[in-house]
Amino acid sequence: MSEQEASANGITARYYVTESERVLEFDRDGRTAAVAQNISGYAMLKVRPTVDGDELERYYGFDMALDHAAELLGVSPRDLPVPEDAADMGM
Secondary structure, eight states: OOEEEETTTTTTEEEOOOOEEEEEEEETTEEEEEEEEEEEEEOOEESSTTTTTTOOEEEHHHHHHHHHHHHHHSSOGEEEEEOOTTTOOOO
């Protein structure tokens, strides 16, 4: 499993690939949000409060998924660091 991490504005982002999903996980002072997409990268993005949490919403676009993740963290979407390998998530 390859993993990338990025930090900015008090937020840590971790991107990794599991057997079934591409996962972008955010953490800010104990508040978390996760964006996941199927391994082939051709499905809608799922936003969850945690990596293993229940799906809250699905989005086609990465920007919309990041907006929701930022809302869960209480920050602006512009504040979210995105590791390079995660930048192509979405349809």
